């Protein structure tokens with residue numbers, strides 16, 4: 001083999017190596033890409049040329065940026081996986097799996113040696129979806145967010161911390177919101193740092209490996225492999241002892257080495273450099289978006305400072321612990337207008353209480369310097385850290401961000417009708433009529449256009465964030481970017497950068513794409529009022545302001561302190577309410593107080609919550625993050641004390657309505673809590689117990705079950721299907737004799753006029769989907785997994801036939817699976833009469849369960865006063881009646897003093913919705929529409945709708961629901977990453993909206 005050059009053009013660095021005839025390796029360059037990748041590539045080629053006596057080389061080029069280079073040079077790129085396999089085949093032929101984590105990319109390979117050539121052959125490839133989580137850029141971003149000086153320090157701390165905080169890790173946005181909420185609840189920074197590293201390894205396993213095993217030896221390559229904490233958690237996550245997962249010496253340049261080994265092209269370096277020079281001088285052609293316009297927008301300025309020594313009988317302090325920043329404002333009213341007396345904005349830097357203390361010290365200093373003489377100060381907190389901060393300050397009020405932001409807008413623009421608020425990593429839309437919130441939306445998943453996103457874009461473009469807006473305004477030909485997803489627009493920006501589109505145009509394109517993304521995801525088809533307030537720190541970015549004006553063609557009002565509107569709004573509410581009972585500790589007391597924050601893992605159940613504590617010296621201890629409120633519940637004001645817990649009642653009834661018990665030593669049938677379990681369990685329980693089996697349900701959903709499910713799924717189904725996998729694993733762990741996993745094809749008719757009564761295709765196919773992921777076809781499960789196909793709408797005869805057959809199949813004769821295992825003998829085959837009897841009992845038990853539910857519903861509604869308010873929770877049985885999956889939504893509603901009613905306590909069958917919706921074939925959607933009609937007809941009721949990321953049927957059904965409901969509802973999208981704090985904020989805001997309306 002003669003010498004060959006390999007180039008790996010990644011998102012952050014270009015690596016150039018020479019592999020010589022004797023297989024020695026020369027690393028020529030590892031250069032950062034910067035903001036001009038093509039230029040960097042040309043410079044790297046120049047460096048190479050200087051090292052070589054001859055301009056002609058044999059070359060292989062790989063990597064994402066490498067592809068653009070190949071396009072320009074007219075070469076065929078080397079596939080990245082092939083390059084890795086070639087390099088490892090040469091340097092580490094014992095490798096059987098490859099984990100690659102680069103700055104923006106991830107990959108998983110399994111390899112086998114070819115019998116003939118002995119080369120490593122690629123068996124399977126797992127490629128990164130476009131999500132950046134798990135990549136180096138995400139870690140870098142997180143390092144900054146947590147304020148570590150270097151990535152090395154960040155990694156070392158994470159490696160040395162024993163107890164990582166639990167984070168989600170599906171995608172950057174979600175991990176980031178978890179982080180924010182954790183540290184605002186007082187979780188120590190080093191535990192979060194460790195949690196981030198652990199989460200990306202977990203994310204890697206789920207997203208990349210999708211249930212595949214990493215067979216030893218496993219090579220960990222790519223830039224991130226140099227991070228010792230990622231290596232540590234990857235080993236743990238993959239269950240590999242040290243020697244089985246190794247980081248090879250050329251981990252970072254492995255792709256380039258492989259490209260050299262697979263090099264087939266001949267290239268004249270001098271000609272290539274000339275070609276690149278020419279290309280760099282050429283303009284690029286691309287679809288152009290409109291230029292930014294900033295003509296009608298009104299940017300309000302703060303009022304002049306007030307006279308020194310102003311006497312202020314009442315001032316209100318608002319503190320907003322946002323995702324990245326801590327904000328505070330001290331306000332009062334002068335001549336009926338709100339005035340800001342003192343304010344401060346700073347980064348939270350991973351320590352919310354220190355940030356609040358520092359902020360208050362600055363506010364106090366401003367007050368002293370300006371000589372205000374203040375009578376009384378009332379305080380309110382808002383933002384995701386509002387509860388912890390509220391306890392710290394002894395604030396009179398704790399308010400959700402929606403209500404606070406709306407009030408922040410109203411403080412300066414009373415006529416505002418729409419509020420767009422864009423903060424560090426979330427965004428909100430609020431609709432107002434005559435100063436009352438009528439509707440709102442918080443961004444659910446997408447970070448496009450948020451402060452964190454723009455910060456990242458500025459860093460990618462290599463410009464200071466402060467210049468971003470003005471550079472955008474200077475853009476002449478902004479490219480039309482994909483606005484659906486931040487990650488896609490990022491790759492487009494990356495592409496344009498490589499093609500030398502001016503940074504100004506890219507900034508403008510990013511602003512426009514962000515605004516379109518915001519309008520599509522937050523506003524949708526809701527109306528936009530004549531007066532639009534744009535606030536949040538992003539409103540300082542004039543490029544973003546102009547992008548709104550350009551897209552909407554109307555006047556936008558930016559308030560005088562756009563970054564403080566949450567704090568100002570909270571203060572305004574406190575000022576207006578000024579509760580008689582003063583609780584604010586006062587500036588001096590807060591600044592002098594000593595406190596401790598701590599955390600511990602509760603081992604009370606499988607959730608293993610990371611419970612955080614906060615205690616003022618000599619004061620009460622406060623608890624956060626305990627899912628069941630085992631600790632924090634003691635302090636919570638129980639506004640809900642006199643409300644019945646209908647969710648708990650239902651759960652109790654479901655599990656206990658059938659009183660029978662199996663005889664000692666009976667064969668055990670495990671029933672996972674999946675599909676229609678929460679609708680049909682009494683039926684199954686009665687049927688099998690009557691026939692002499694012991695029925696064992698899986699445990700209630702807990703963190704372990706969710707985690708097991710998420711890591712096992714083969715594809716990317718909806719959240720309930722992921723959890724269903726975890727429940728079956730739980731049953732497998734219980735080692736029952738049988739697993740009952742029916743495919744419920746049809747439920748009972750809601751009304752006869754409906755055309756169908758179908759279950760979702762996932763529910764119909766659950767046995768196959770879960771069976772494939774858990775390999776239930778393997779010999780050890782033969783005869784144990786019972787998967788009848790049930791059509792409840794066909795009635796008794798059908799159920800008799802299917803279940804009778806099934807029971808006979810597991811009774812009588814001898815069972816090879818039990819022999820010698822110490823299991824009880826099989827039951828004698830039941831007679832036809834026994835089966836009939838068991839079925840009668842089962843059907844009667846189910847009927848009784850449903851009767852009791854509707855009787856209880858009637859009773860509750862009859863007792864509900866005409867002016868009372870109740871929220872009916874709508875959803876599918878697997879999450880509606882699963883408190884852990886629905887984030888204890890019933891309890892959260894009742895904590896607001898509002899009765900929460902599960903939808904099936906309403907008389908759904910009497911709603912008569914078949915008149916309009918008879919062609920809806922899905923029974924669960926029929927249920928929801930029926931509930932919606934009953935809610936619409938009863939002024940005391942409002943809807944809280946549970947829906948799921950990745951749910952196909954809901955994507956169209958929710959529109960029908962909106963039509964039927966015809967009034968605002970709170971729609972809560974759930975998945976394994978749904979954060980508690982976000983749910984509380986939304987439900988509080990919804991309650992405020994309904995109460996004010």
Ligand code: SF4
Pocket residue numbers: 602603604605606607608609611626627628629630631
């Ligand atoms: S849910 Fe409650 S009991 Fe279970 S671990 Fe969390 S705090 Fe402890």
Ligand code: SF4
Pocket residue numbers: 718719720721760761762763876948950951952953954
């Ligand atoms: S209806 Fe939606 S949430 Fe339910 S199983 Fe089907 S896809 Fe999943």
